[in-house]
Amino acid sequence: MLLKDSSVVFLDGVRTPFMKSPGPYLDLKSYDLARYVLKSLKDRNPVLDQRCDQVSLGNVIQNAKTSNVAREALIGAGYDLSIPAYTVTQACISANRAICNSVEALAQGAAQVAVAGGVESLSDAPVRISHELKKLMMLAQKAKGPGDYLKLLKQFRFRHLTPEAPAIAEFSTGVTMGQDADRLAARFGVTREEQDAFALRSHKLAAKAWEEGKFEREVAPALLPPDFQPLERDNTIYADTSMEKLAKLKPVFVKPHGTVTAGNASPITDGASATLLGTLEWAKAEGYRPKVAIYGYAWSAQNPDGELLLGPAFTIPMLLNEAGLSLNDISVFEMHEAFAGQVLANLRALNDKKFCTEHLGLNDKVGEIPMDLLNTQGGSLSLGHPFGATGGRLLIAATRRLLESGGEFALISACAAGAQGNSILLKRID
Numbered sequence: 001m002l003l004k005d006s007s008v009v010f011l012d013g014v015r016t017p018f019m020k021s022p023g024p025y026l027d028l029k030s031y032d033l034a035r036y037v038l039k040s041l042k043d044r045n046p047v048l049d050q051r052c053d054q055v056s057l058g059n060v061i062q063n064a065k066t067s068n069v070a071r072e073a074l075i076g077a078g079y080d081l082s083i084p085a086y087t088v089t090q091a092c093i094s095a096n097r098a099i100c101n102s103v104e105a106l107a108q109g110a111a112q113v114a115v116a117g118g119v120e121s122l123s124d125a126p127v128r129i130s131h132e133l134k135k136l137m138m139l140a141q142k143a144k145g146p147g148d149y150l151k152l153l154k155q156f157r158f159r160h161l162t163p164e165a166p167a168i169a170e171f172s173t174g175v176t177m178g179q180d181a182d183r184l185a186a187r188f189g190v191t192r193e194e195q196d197a198f199a200l201r202s203h204k205l206a207a208k209a210w211e212e213g214k215f216e217r218e219v220a221p222a223l224l225p226p227d228f229q230p231l232e233r234d235n236t237i238y239a240d241t242s243m244e245k246l247a248k249l250k251p252v253f254v255k256p257h258g259t260v261t262a263g264n265a266s267p268i269t270d271g272a273s274a275t276l277l278g279t280l281e282w283a284k285a286e287g288y289r290p291k292v293a294i295y296g297y298a299w300s301a302q303n304p305d306g307e308l309l310l311g312p313a314f315t316i317p318m319l320l321n322e323a324g325l326s327l328n329d330i331s332v333f334e335m336h337e338a339f340a341g342q343v344l345a346n347l348r349a350l351n352d353k354k355f356c357t358e359h360l361g362l363n364d365k366v367g368e369i370p371m372d373l374l375n376t377q378g379g380s381l382s383l384g385h386p387f388g389a390t391g392g393r394l395l396i397a398a399t400r401r402l403l404e405s406g407g408e409f410a411l412i413s414a415c416a417a418g419a420q421g422n423s424i425l426l427k428r429i430d
Helices: 030-044 069-076 094-107 131-140 147-156 175-189 192-210 241-246 280-283 311-323 339-352 352-359 390-407
Strands: 008-015 053-060 087-089 113-120 223-226 230-231 268-278 292-301 330-335 408-415 418-430
Touching: 008 030, 008 094, 008 147, 008 280, 008 390, 030 069, 030 113, 030 268, 053 069, 053 094, 069 087, 087 094, 094 113, 094 268, 094 292, 094 418, 113 390, 131 147, 147 230, 147 339, 175 339, 192 339, 268 280, 268 390, 280 311, 292 311, 292 390, 311 352, 311 408, 311 418, 330 390, 339 352, 390 408
Parallel strands: 053 087, 053 113, 330 408
Antiparallel strands: 008 268, 008 292, 113 268, 223 230, 292 418, 408 418
């Protein structure tokens, strides 16, 4: 979908510091993190006290008490109670979906100003009782006497008390994302050394960006009870890592000969993000000077068995073709780094004529994305990956980098569980 008239603009964005899970946010729920970013965005944009047409947040692993965490966080953040809010889930592109849904509402005139982002607290992941124990408890509610209870007791086994954590494998294939990353790297000939080098690059660039103050405006320090000492920076970055240190890490998913390790995979992370979007007309009327517009977006869904992490390779060409652009027209690329091997495999797929002709239906390869334009201030490998929130971080980062570059277009892209993908195209309008 394209919005060539630059009718929807990015106005502001904020996120929490991203923290390894479990970590400093261990005592907080996703609700707390979402409430925090919504309040921070409202404090920075007082117009939200008078007007906001909708709030949408992405969230993957939900707390049952706040299943619609967007609405609960809106209430907790002090927004007007007449504002509708909803939560969406689409794996690692949940925030992307919230953002694009908001863009669509703004473009169609259903809203003039919206807040979109996402939240994830893996520290607060729900742990379920086993199916066998749940079944016995349900049957116990219908028991009519000691005899019925005795029959149920005879079916009980102590193993039924073992809790069940959220599954990390694809439901359709039983394969974990890490296993698929290993397979994808092998398919495109991405070596362990190349993956470690890309991970090292991510950490070094993220550390450099923090030192240069790139993230200071977008990251709101978190004040955590009970002592309320501020958390000001992401704790996911290893500025002192090296190829030697990364080389010592053992494979995690495919043992002993796999290439994906804890060092070249994104860490389990807690965090939240929120962005302020509006129509160009409304933004100007409220005194904003918009500089970046949402130019368009694309979605894809592939085969989970073999194409799980290839979302960027499918959606980038779709979006560029619809916009009549090539990779040479893009000044800024922000690609979600689920795994170093996944990013490098997608880059190779885009630059491979056979893949592009057989899988994308193109006449030639898409081309090569220059490394000096890709994730130049770090990515999910170093900054962390709260599933539901990463899309908001990507939008904020791409907007900032586009303005710094002086270029015209920026491109965001991400893969997601279920073999889905999303790309968003931004255009400078000032």
